[in-house]
Amino acid sequence: MATDLVSRLSLDHGGSILLAVMDGVGDIPIPEFGGLTPLEKAKTPNLDKLTQSGALGQQLPVGRGITPGSGPGHLALFGYDPVKYLVGRGALAALGIGFKLQHGDLAARINFCTLDDAGVILDRRAGRISTELCTELVEALKPITIPGVEVFVEPVKEHRACVIFRGPGLSESIHDTDPGLVGEKPLAVIATASGAERAVEVVAEFISKASVILRDKTPANGLLLRGFALHEDLPTLKDRFKLNPAAVALYPMYRGVASLAGMEQYQSEPADLSGEIKAAKNAVKDGKDFVFLHHKYTDSSGEDGDHERKATEIEKFDSAIPGLLECGFDVICITGDHSTPCPMKLHSWHPVPVLIYGGPQRTGWSTRFTEREAASGALGTFQGHELMSLLLAAAGRLAKFGA
C-alpha cells in the first residue's frame, strides 16, 4: 500500500503513541529451554496482561528471508519502506557515533590497514588495533584540509573510523577503495556513475594527504575507504504523519536513526530503563504524541548467544511496563527491529512479534507475547513499515478513505 496514502489521511490530532522496541527480540527455539524461545521462557506477567487486552501479530522488517540491519529495521518501524529509504553504511557509521549529518554530506567508513613497502595490503584491519590507537591516528588526520569542503574524521572502534565531507556537488557514486582482500593494493578512487567528478577529486585528495601522514606509522600505515553514502534528509514523521515525535535511546546509533525521522532526543537519567521511563514521561508532558523508546540488551545478549541473559533482559523490560503505562499513552506498541536468535548470534530474517495495546482492537485472541502466538494473532503478518498505519489508526489519527 502506498505510504503516501497514509500520509494524506493523517490527522494532526488524536491519541498519543508509544513505540517500545526490544532490539532483536524475536528468536527461535532454544534446546536448553526445552524448545522454548527466550520470550516463551521468560516470566512476563505485564506483557501477558497487555497481550490479553491487546492484539498480537508479527512484522517483516524488510521482507521474507531478508535480514535487516539496525538502520532498515528501525526505519521500517518508523513507517519508512526501508527498500525505498536507503541509508548508506557510511551514513550509519556516522550516525552510530553521534555525528550530526547534514543534507548533502558524503560519508564513508575507514579501515586502518597495514601495507608493505610496495603499497600492497598485508592486513585489512592492521591487526585490529586498539580504539586508543585508532583515536590517535584520527587526531593525526584531522588537520587535513581540502579547499571547498569541510572534512570531519571520527574514530569508531578498533581499526574502524569514518570520514565525512561537507560541501557542494558531492556524490556517492564512488567505488570502495577497499579491494576486500589482502595481496592487492588499495583501489584507485573511481566513479561508478557520471557526475561524481568532484567527489572523486575530494576523496582522492583526502587519501593522498592521509597516506602521507600514516606512511611511517605502525602497525597501521594505510587506509581503505568503503560504503560511500551521500546523506539526504528524509521527510520527517511531522511531514509525513503530522506527529510531534520524540526518541528515548541510550545508544547513538538509534538516536541517529531516530533523528533522521525528525524525532527530538530526550536524555535518560540514569542511563537505564528507569531513566528511559522518566524521559518518556517528560516527552509526554511536553506534548509529544509519538515516543520511540529503545531497549538494546535483548539484541546484545542474542548476539552473544546468551539465551539465559536474553530471557532476563526480556523480564527486565517486562518489569518496566507499569512505569510505561503510567506515562498515559493512548496506544502502546511493543515489538523489535528484527530477530536476533541466540543460536545464530546474528540478526535474522525471522518475523518479529508485535503487540498493539489501546484503541479498538480484536482483543482476547492471545495470552502471551511470544513468536508462536504472534504468528496466529489478530493482526496477522505484515510489513514492518505498515505498522505505522495500524498505530495511527488505533490512535484515531487517520481519516476515512473515500466516501
Next chain:
Amino acid sequence: MATDLVSRLSLDHGGSILLAVMDGVGDIPIPEFGGLTPLEKAKTPNLDKLTQSGALGQQLPVGRGITPGSGPGHLALFGYDPVKYLVGRGALAALGIGFKLQHGDLAARINFCTLDDAGVILDRRAGRISTELCTELVEALKPITIPGVEVFVEPVKEHRACVIFRGPGLSESIHDTDPGLVGEKPLAVIATASGAERAVEVVAEFISKASVILRDKTPANGLLLRGFALHEDLPTLKDRFKLNPAAVALYPMYRGVASLAGMEQYQSEPADLSGEIKAAKNAVKDGKDFVFLHHKYTDSSGEDGDHERKATEIEKFDSAIPGLLECGFDVICITGDHSTPCPMKLHSWHPVPVLIYGGPQRTGWSTRFTEREAASGALGTFQGHELMSLLLAAAGRLAKFGA
C-alpha cells in the same frame, strides 16, 4: 499483484459467481457478549455449513490501518484497486441518490447554509433544515440554465444536495467554496490546477444565479460547494474479466457503485432479502454469471452501536442462504465491504472475513464464519481487490499463466 494479469487470463466461460456482501460485517469483541463479536454471538447454522465445506480468509479493503468508505470498499470487492480507481465524493453523492453519471460529468456536493447580511457564514448547515425544505430549495434552483452545459440539481438529505454539470471541457480541479468554518464568507471559485478555466466559469455562474434565488429565503439563504469530482467511466467487469454482471441492492449508493463496474440492475420485490433472492434468481435465469447482492443492515446496526441488532441482522442474512443456494451459483462468496465495529459506531480498518464456497477449495479448516476463524483460514489475509481472482479461479474462469 497486477490486476491486468488477471484480466489477461480471464476466460469468457466457466462457472457463475455470487458475491454476497453483508455491509460492515466485521466487528471487535463486545463486552456485553462476553467478548464475542456479533458474528460469533449470532446463531448461523447455514453460514456454519457453508464454512465447513468452503474456505475462509480475511481481506483488507484498502490496506492495513486504512478505513474505507463504502465506495472504495465495494470497488475493491469488484476487483478494482481502490487507490488506483478513485471515485470523488461529489460523484458518490450523485450515485447515492441514483443519478446516472455520464463520462465527463462534473459533480459536487451542496450544503445549504445561513449567511448574514454581509455574506458571512453563520451556520454551514442552516440548522440542518428538513429534507422537505431541501427539496423545495432544489426545485427553486432547477430552472437555472448555463449556456453550453446541462445543469442537474438534486436533493440528498437535510441541508445536503448535489449538482451535476454536463458539457465538454469540464475539470474537477476546483477548490471547495466551503471554507469549512463559520465567521467567513464562502470562498471564491478558483482553479487548483491549469485547464479548469471553463469549469470555474460554469461553477461561478451557477453560484451567482443560485445566490440570487436563495437570497431572501430563510433559514437557508446561501450555498457551499465541495468535493468536485469529474466522473470518468471505469473499465467494466465485462471489459476486465469477461463477466456478464448483475447487481441486486436496495440502496441507490450501492446500485451506483455497481453501475460504475458495468453491472445491470435487478429490482427487488419486495424490497427485502426475500426480494433480493428472487432478483438474483432472475439474473441467473437471464444468463448473468456474476451477481453482486448487498445486505445493508449489518452496517447500519453497527453504526448505531447496536450489537444485538447486528447479531439479528446476521441471523436474518443466514436464513436467506438456503434461498441463495437454490439460485444455482457455482461459487458463492460471502464477505463485507469493511468492518463497522459496534463499539466504534463507525467504519473501521479491521480486516473483513471472507468465505468462498464452491470450486476446489481447501475445505474443512474452519467451522464458523467469524473474525477469529477467518484470521487463520485457508485463504489467508489478502487485499480486497485480490478477491476477484480467487472467485474467477474457483469458477474455472482463469487460464493458466505460462506453459
